[in-house]
Amino acid sequence: MFKEGVLIKIVMQLLGKCGVSPADASVVADVLVSAELRAIPSHGLLRLHDYITMLQKGRIKPDARPVVIHEGPSTVTLDGDNGLGPVVAHYAMQLAIGKASKAGTGWVAVQNSNHFGIAGYYAMQALQHEMIGLCMTNANPLVAPTFSRIGLMGTNPLAVAIPTSEEPPVVADFATAAIARGKVDLLHKNGLSIEAGFLQDAQGKTTTDPGILKEGGAILPLGGSRKFGSHKGYCMASVIDIFSAILSGANFGPFVPPSVPWLAAKDNLPGKGTGHFFGAMRIDAFRPAEEFLQSMDLWIKTFRNAPPAVGEERVLIPGDPEREAEQKHRKTGIPIQDKVKEQIKALCSDLDVPYTLD
Amino acid sequence: MFKEGVLIKIVMQLLGKCGVSPADASVVADVLVSAELRAIPSHGLLRLHDYITMLQKGRIKPDARPVVIHEGPSTVTLDGDNGLGPVVAHYAMQLAIGKASKAGTGWVAVQNSNHFGIAGYYAMQALQHEMIGLCMTNANPLVAPTFSRIGLMGTNPLAVAIPTSEEPPVVADFATAAIARGKVDLLHKNGLSIEAGFLQDAQGKTTTDPGILKEGGAILPLGGSRKFGSHKGYCMASVIDIFSAILSGANFGPFVPPSVPWLAAKDNLPGKGTGHFFGAMRIDAFRPAEEFLQSMDLWIKTFRNAPPAVGEERVLIPGDPEREAEQKHRKTGIPIQDKVKEQIKALCSDLDVPYTLD
Numbered sequence: 001m002f003k004e005g006v007l008i009k010i011v012m013q014l015l016g017k018c019g020v021s022p023a024d025a026s027v028v029a030d031v032l033v034s035a036e037l038r039a040i041p042s043h044g045l046l047r048l049h050d051y052i053t054m055l056q057k058g059r060i061k062p063d064a065r066p067v068v069i070h071e072g073p074s075t076v077t078l079d080g081d082n083g084l085g086p087v088v089a090h091y092a093m094q095l096a097i098g099k100a101s102k103a104g105t106g107w108v109a110v111q112n113s114n115h116f117g118i119a120g121y122y123a124m125q126a127l128q129h130e131m132i133g134l135c136m137t138n139a140n141p142l143v144a145p146t147f148s149r150i151g152l153m154g155t156n157p158l159a160v161a162i163p164t165s166e167e168p169p170v171v172a173d174f175a176t177a178a179i180a181r182g183k184v185d186l187l188h189k190n191g192l193s194i195e196a197g198f199l200q201d202a203q204g205k206t207t208t209d210p211g212i213l214k215e216g217g218a219i220l221p222l223g224g225s226r227k228f229g230s231h232k233g234y235c236m237a238s239v240i241d242i243f244s245a246i247l248s249g250a251n252f253g254p255f256v257p258p259s260v261p262w263l264a265a266k267d268n269l270p271g272k273g274t275g276h277f278f279g280a281m282r283i284d285a286f287r288p289a290e291e292f293l294q295s296m297d298l299w300i301k302t303f304r305n306a307p308p309a310v311g312e313e314r315v316l317i318p319g320d321p322e323r324e325a326e327q328k329h330r331k332t333g334i335p336i337q338d339k340v341k342e343q344i345k346a347l348c349s350d351l352d353v354p355y356t357l358d
Numbered sequence: 359m360f361k362e363g364v365l366i367k368i369v370m371q372l373l374g375k376c377g378v379s380p381a382d383a384s385v386v387a388d389v390l391v392s393a394e395l396r397a398i399p400s401h402g403l404l405r406l407h408d409y410i411t412m413l414q415k416g417r418i419k420p421d422a423r424p425v426v427i428h429e430g431p432s433t434v435t436l437d438g439d440n441g442l443g444p445v446v447a448h449y450a451m452q453l454a455i456g457k458a459s460k461a462g463t464g465w466v467a468v469q470n471s472n473h474f475g476i477a478g479y480y481a482m483q484a485l486q487h488e489m490i491g492l493c494m495t496n497a498n499p500l501v502a503p504t505f506s507r508i509g510l511m512g513t514n515p516l517a518v519a520i521p522t523s524e525e526p527p528v529v530a531d532f533a534t535a536a537i538a539r540g541k542v543d544l545l546h547k548n549g550l551s552i553e554a555g556f557l558q559d560a561q562g563k564t565t566t567d568p569g570i571l572k573e574g575g576a577i578l579p580l581g582g583s584r585k586f587g588s589h590k591g592y593c594m595a596s597v598i599d600i601f602s603a604i605l606s607g608a609n610f611g612p613f614v615p616p617s618v619p620w621l622a623a624k625d626n627l628p629g630k631g632t633g634h635f636f637g638a639m640r641i642d643a644f645r646p647a648e649e650f651l652q653s654m655d656l657w658i659k660t661f662r663n664a665p666p667a668v669g670e671e672r673v674l675i676p677g678d679p680e681r682e683a684e685q686k687h688r689k690t691g692i693p694i695q696d697k698v699k700e701q702i703k704a705l706c707s708d709l710d711v712p713y714t715l716d
Contacts (some may be wrong), residue, residue, distance in 0.1 A: 204667020309562020
């Protein structure tokens with residue numbers, strides 16, 4: 001179990017050795033460690049090895065300078081200069097908040113970025129400004145549209161953070177696919193099968209084999225099958241892809257570049273890098289803030305106090321599980337998987353950084 | 359089979375007899391007939407009887423005058439004055455478009471409105487202005503949050519319309535529940551059962567009995583069960599409820615007033631009427647419009663030309679089924695169910711309007 005500060009420090013030192021400035025490294029470290037705190041380790045330190053390898057191979061620029069390429073009273077289009085996703089995304093959300101502070105709402109489309117970790121982190125930047133925050137991104141293609149034989153879309157997550165008065169904020173943060181790649185890989189590794197409705201095989205038929213992703217299979221959209229509403233998951237993923245990539249000039253759908261170094265970079269792409277989309281809305285652009293915040297508390301109490309289904313403990317509010325994990329981990333420390341510790345140990349050895357996770 | 363004009367005329371005449379102005383009646387008629395054209399009859403003329411009964415009982419105001427109660431450079435909050443939902447929603451979307459024409463984006467939260475029919479209609483208002491349109495609404499509670507024993511949310515739909523160049527526009531329009539109430543009722547009427555994963559009983563356990571909605575049951579969110587991602591459908595429905603009701607000051611979740619006259623109006627509500635939320639984004643607030651429109655065409659071609667799953671005909675683009683139905687119905691005429699014709703015949707008799715659907 002590790003304190004937040006220990007993890008932040010080692011991430012910053014490793015990134016510093018790759019030419020990332022302390023300011024940028026501290027953003028990346030905060031995003032990755034925040035994922036660990038919030039019990040989303042699939043988007044935590046596990047990603048550091050990929051980020052660093054991509055930097056070392058020249059596939060991500062360590063000293064990128066994102067630049068505004070288009071602007072209006074409530075909008076910005078940002079070229080991420082092929083920088084680290086968290087650095088670009090954090091800056092983009094600041095721009096959205098800046099626009100919203102003047103125009104009431106701010107909307108930022110981003111091209112030429114990379115994998116950015118947990119979407120909720122950026123949406124939550126809006127909370128301290130008494131704004132609603134939105135964040136979405138496309139991602140490399142693993143998910144098959146309804147009726148498609150092949151994967152064309154990413155797991156394309158959406159995050160929305162909503163401020164409150166006494167209650168903790170509502171933070172919805174979810175992928176639009178039926179299941180996360182990490183969960184599928186874990187089942188495969190353990191020799192288990194998966195229920196029908198999560199994956200399809202190379203013919204486009206649903207399958208129970210979690211190894212199918214390496215044999216031409218794909219993840220299904222949220223809903224699983226047409227009958228259970230996969231066209232709705234497909235619609236959401238499409239909208240997120242279009243907002244992230246077509247508004248910004250990034251790559252869409254099957255053209256999104258790989259976020260991992262062991263997949264080759266693609267050639268002749270129609271856009272630039274990975275795309276994101278951010279939004280910020282001032283509460284008081286719609287209604288006196290105090291009224292909104294009080295109403296949000298009532299919304300939360302109403303849902304939280306609903307009678308649970310027989311056999312269930314309670315009704316959760318979006319963001320409850322992650323916030324409770326964070327509270328726990330701040331007390332007890334953060335567990336890090338052995339595999340991740342080994343990766344970091346090897347990085348420390350390569351980059352001549354003291355390894356402190358023993 | 360009926361021509362659009364015949365249906366529009368009879369709807370306008372009936373509404374006219376209830377004190378609705380020709381301008382407002384023509385909006386309602388266009389929205390309802392548009393649902394018929396687009397093969398969504400559950401939101402078409404079937405609703406007219408309820409709308410008129412609500413007008414006659416004084417539960418909807420025929421001569422409502424929606425009024426702006428809060429405004430910023432890119433935002434409006436509108437009080438719908440308890441008017442017909444389509445009239446309020448059409449006006450709200452015009453306001454969003456007006457804001458976007460100046461600020462690049464426009465966002466309108468609406469309180470004190472009523473059932474508005476198909477969300478896609480309003481999102482599509484943005485297309486002729488070369489803008490992206492968004493529309494969402496809350497609705498009376500039928501859907502149980504994940505782990506809840508009772509229904510607390512509506513089927514809370516989201517619609518997004520995106521302009522294109524040569525290709526037809528992308529129009530995503532979907533509810534965030536696992537299944538539509540109308541489909542459940544049809545199975546029940548025909549004495550059929552329903553697969554597990556769509557409904558829960560009064561204990562909160564999934565059930566195959568489509569009659570359960572009248573016995574304390576509820577519809578499940580998109581995803582069906584926690585394992586298959588119902589928490590994601592719940593998150594989406596929550597965000598839509600909060601944007602529609604808490605930003606505007608309308609009623610949220612379990613407090614949303616019934617949209618049908620055979621359910622009693624509720625007392626001591628925390629807000630005003632039903633809530634909606636609209637958005638419009640100028641394409642050229644982000645990127646030269648021609649670039650965006652060309653990229654959208656490429657997006658559509660890429661997805662449309664993907665190899666279909668074995669046994670499937672083709673990959674659909676969001677909006678394809680509705681647009682193809684509309685094209686067909688414009689040629690062949692629009693079929694109207696006997697039950698709906700009988701309702702309209704009775705309304706014509708009551709209101710002294712010539713019945714023309716024989």
